[in-house]
Amino acid sequence: MSATDTLREDHRQIRRLGKVVDVCQRRLYAGGDVPLEDIRRITVVIAEFLDAVHYSREENSYFACVAGYGTLQEEIRKFMIEHEFGRRIARSITIHLNRWGQGHDSREPVARFLRTYSIYLADHLSKEDAFFDAASESVLQPEEEREMYEQFRAVVAVSRKMDAMVREIDHLERQPWCSESS
Template sequence: MSKLKSTQDLKHDHITIRRIKDVALTCSKKLYEAKYVPIEDIEIISVVIEEFVDHFHHGKEETAYFPETKVNSEFSEEIRKFLIEHEFGRRIAIMLRRAVNEWKSKIKEVDNNEEQRILLVEPIARFLKAYAIFIDDHTGKEDNFFDSVEEGKIISESEDEWLLKHYESCMNQVGGKIRIEQMIKLINYLETREWMKD
């Protein structure tokens, strides 16, 4: 089976996205256990989800890869489901951001009130867990889809090159290579935080 650079690029993104999933799941678990996680770290998770997963990675899939594979194959129903799942992930990310903002706006008020703090933190833990479950399921299905595209030789070499050029455009729309590198550094930072250790 010949490997398409455009497909492998998306699969490589999935490796990074699964790292985000692991961070989100650990953060959720710690919050449910009433362990301390700095709100700034949760904000970073939210930013990485929105910028790296949704705008950058899903942007590449939605504006280039899926339209290209849909035109050349019988995958339209599978692609439709992926797009619905992307929207589902976006909604979780929006609810997470709202819950974080709510907690942040009331953090001083609830500092000494454990019951109030739990009420503000629980939605964040729930949305982080939901997002982690979504990522685990979604990336697995997409990886299988990518394998099918490669096996069926749905994308030609010239189309593969065009997709890679389009991915560069997607990267520029989210701040360019430097911003993507910053996102990776933020993931590295989160993975080394004290609360990430068992």
């Protein structure tokens, strides 16, 4: 396995989350119910997995290594901007979700920012997948891929967090609101 393979596996899990987010926002817009606790779980997965683990792997290791070759720098800059955009959307979801939990009518902003996040994820992941193709085929050496992969694996806390986040996605996918049509 390589660093690129690891990031692609992250993307597979993120796409699962993206489907949950999309079902959630569609259900909310259709007037259906989604437990606030499940929406909170979504925000935890976004913060703990996407931001703390996946984006960290990309920003601190993968992008840094690729940028060291002086290539694909414009793409990396755009991804860094998109990551910040995703963080801002996630913060907006959390803000409005907290207001909703306090009794304010924040259903629509929560649904709107979930929808925005779903669209962002789909677009962002497809562009990053193309970037991974270019980086792994023409920039990164196999030994660099292995070294980054070993760095990813060396952080045991991250592996545990990944396992916990996958369980959270599993849990969300099994919820009646997620499996029933709105």
